[in-house]
Amino acid sequence: MEFRACRLADPVAMTIMKKFLVLSFSVFAAASLVSGSLGDGYDQVDDAYGAIMERHLRDDGTVSVLYKKDRYLYQVTFANGRSVSESYFHVKGTDLSEKEIAKFLKANRAGATWMPSSTAGQRRFTRSDGKAEATYAPVNGRPALTVRELRGKP
Incomplete structure (x- = not known):
């Protein structure tokens, strides 16, 4: 039995x-x-990053949008309807943890890998395909990770 x-x-x-x-x-x-990343359009980024706090049309034709979701602010620049730059902040203005930085870099890897390329006073990362870079430095007085497309690169 x-x-x-x-x-x-x-x-x-x-x-x-x-x-x-x-x-x-x-x-x-x-x-x-529901994660936004470089190259995504308005709809996908809107779905991923939550409530729009501000939207500005810049002189160069790009659109800057500030989103708020949970404990993060997301500053996204769109060119021709695609995300070309994204900055990630804590709402309270505190530093991002190593885990958070890794999470945002991973969301923007596009099949490539991120490699540290820090310089004096600034943490930098380059993507192995040469199509994007990231910097961890203050933006508008808040510590932020900014990931941006590199134009004209292979």
Whole structure:
């Protein structure tokens, strides 16, 4: 009898494990769909970054939009309807943690990898495909990670 009880537990355990894996994958997939990144259009960035706080048309034709979601502010510059620069701040103006910096860099990796290329007084990162760079430095008096497209680069 004990042997049968153990054999019955296996299919039940497998069913529970399958449901857990499907749920985990669904949550991960949904989370990845709501992250904005360089090159995304207005709609995807709006969905990812939440409420619009400010929107400005600049003299050069780009559009600057400030979003607020949870504990972050996102300053995004759009050119021709695509995100070309994104800055990430804490609402309270505190420093981003290493984990947060890594998360924002990962969201903007576009299949490439980020490499530190810091200079005196400034933390910098370059993307291995040469199409973007990131800087961790104050923006408007707040510590921020700014990721931007490099135009004219391969």
